[in-house]
Amino acid sequence: MTTSPAPKTTRFPIDGGIAIAIAVSYAIVLLRTTHDLGYARDEGFYFQAAQAYGKWFDLLFSNWRAAIDLKSVDAAWAANNEHPGLIKSLFALSHLVLHKKLHLFSMEGTSFRFPGIALASAGVALVYRWGAQARSRLAGFIAAALLAAMPRFFYHAHLACFDAPIVTMWMLCAYCYWRALRSSGALWPILCGIAFGLALDTKHNSWFLPFAFIAHAALVHIRNRFLYAGRGESPPENKEAKRALLALACMAAIGPAVLYALWPWLWRDPVGRFRNYALFHLHHEYYNMEFLGRNYWIPPMPRSYAWLMTAATVPAVTLALGIAGLWARARASFVPPLVRAARLLVAWKKRADAPPPSPPSQVSDARASTDLLWFLGIAVAYAPWLSSNTPIFGGTKHWMTAYPFLALFAGAGFCSVVAAARRVLARASEKKRRPIALTLARAPYLPAILAACVLAAPVVETARSHPWGLSSYTPLVGGAAGAATLGLNRTFWGYTTGSVVDYLNREVKKGGTVYIHDTAGQAWDMMVRDGRLRRDIRASWTIAGADFGLYHHELHMQGQEHQNWVAFGTVAPAYIGGLDGVPVILVYRRPDAAPPPR
Template sequence: MATIGPLVFYALWPWIWRDTLARLREYASFHLNHEYYNMEFLGQNHWTPPMPRAYAPLMTAATVPAVTLCLFVAGLCAAARERLVYPLARAAARLAPERGRLAAAARALAARLRPPPPDAGGTALLWFLAIAAVYGAWLSPSTPIFGGTKHWMTAYPFIALFAGAAFSAAVRRARVALRALLVARRVPGAPRAVAGAAARGPLVPALLGAAVVAAPVAETLHAHPWALSAYTPLVGGAPGAASLGLNRTFWGYTTGAVVDYLNEHVPPRGTVYIHDTAGQAWDMLLRDGRLRKDIRGVGAVAGADFALYHHEKHMLGQAYQAWVAFGTTSPDHIAGLDGVPVILVYRNQSR
């Protein structure tokens, strides 16, 4: 990781092939001096550090599939038992007095635990440190950038590795249990090899694998195209997250969800206040033919025919401006996920 990692970083980023040092300095400066984001968390808008200590772990629990988190915890605990508890128990058994309850307990614990397999590279420790390094930044009161899950998602591959180790252990145990079941209930005279072959075959990992991916696949399909507004059932999905006061959207990515409404209702050469939609994204909707070519995006709500409002707590003032300018507090169109408003369209009542 110390040698191949930087080489891959350099090879896959052509921008730093020329003026490498200057552009790396620019890259570092961009992040170290980045302006602060506004982010809603548990009903409160946060703009500057320090970050709430519960922010990263709670958002991880609210956005990563529960089956992945459960397998991660199981894999982490198994690694800790192998790499930490077993050596400590052996050491306690050796160092404790020959007699007494402490010595007996230490020897009994050491006897119950199996020696861990050889791991000279400290693989589990490397995985754990990779996770701790990413999440550790969110414990500092001076972490310069505030944002969402994108800032710690680099820890997810290592979380998945622990989860994969737990899944592999589950497959092994399921095979042993299946073999014992088949042997106990086998037809008289059937060879034990049949039971062993069934347990060793692809059936067990295929069934367990399907059980693991079924819920995340269903959640992903259900959330499309509202991916950044989706939350897991652990917090009650999108409605539960809205009730908890978690962020619903970011950077106006949901404009594409209302293009059909705009195409139908905006008058010829009508104007739409695009709110938080990036100008390049609006231009791409026009260029791709998703929006009528005559619809014009404008940067002020006053005088516009329609106004978009992407719901974020710190942008409520934008909704108020539309109320005043258009003479109504009722949106003409609402789009969102599972009944949670994410993007609202206001219509100028005087037009």
């Protein structure tokens, strides 16, 4: 297989401008929808860590010699050292520079969330860029829009967490690898190594990237051998395999160096501390998760979890187009070598020569290589859930790195739908002599009409899901109500407290106490600092003695609701928050808890 032609650089000004516009537009939407989204438990922990890192950065800017002293480093970076430092560093710098110095955000919590928002938006833009280069602008735009309009991705894109950033970093590394295969020189392999280092310093999902790229290089080589077998000649020099090896070598050499440089916690003892970090995740504590009416805590976990939850949470239109695109590209790229292998087997059994195949073109080779890389991006992300030992407590966020590749196939599938629609309309105009059908078949605005039809449902689903992102389910399972009936998890992380702050501000007496249940103390404090909660309302860690009690519905926490009944002498909540009539967070009230004076 020869080196595939490089992407057209002359298109960069237009495609680059479109990508920037997509990123800015999505970031604006995310920023405008943060005010009513409560803070997740993990965000609270990362706020605390980022503030510790922020003090270190302050010292670095004022006295760098004191800052790089290992005692100073360890004192600051010991916080939350079970997770890499890059994204929390961005949280810290955003809070330090954009909030404290430039005063760009009205709510302090948004300054911590902004790096995640920016990276998620960049990821959506990168999907467009890759889709436009590999297929067409139309395919890239549809892919980007479908990723942006996934309710679970939209929720995570708001957060000061690592789940949306690792989607972008994973994508960036895969894109740099893809560009490395299609270029000469060392630039893109080096960028691939740097991107891998950034991914390593984002989240442990990055550990699976080399497996995807090694499998890609090997399978492309095997496909090439099958296509040329029986032609009486050797395959052309496989430059793509050599470029893949160069990219992998750069990942191995540069990636760990970037991780070490950008995570000061490793500076004192890089091997020992990385080992501790790896062991923490390889032997992670199991948490509870409801699935089909059963609470799972320890293995064995259900192997169907990832697949069913994907079907239940990704809009059906996106899934259908993704499967259609994957099927169409599989037929075009991988059926020919399989057919060739079958012919060789038959010829071998008959002791005859197989008919020589027609040589593949550079374009078909390049597309097949891209298709395989996208497929492996999906397969590797889902692979851990083939094991019954893999925890399921994080829900869809743990395989969310697959979603950009699913969206890219969906973009390709949409282009196939447009082409099929043109053919159908053209045939209809010929058979029944309908000029309107012919006009539509040739109309440049037909893709826009079909795009509006395709995007309408995912956009509406995503808009309706906010701010209840983890409670959102698609009509395929009956929406939120159907999912509750099926026994699918309604919520976790305690973030829905943000949806009852208006009630609490209105009803809690001055100096009153609220049992905050699953909400992290740091998350509650941030809502107070934001001005979303009255400062005089006090958080309580016990129901006894509290004026109000929160209950975030999870199957394994039903005992907490019973404790509210006993403490407050009632089974009737004073306030219920939820999605589409499904209770997600309930507020119980002490009968004698008088509201503040109006």
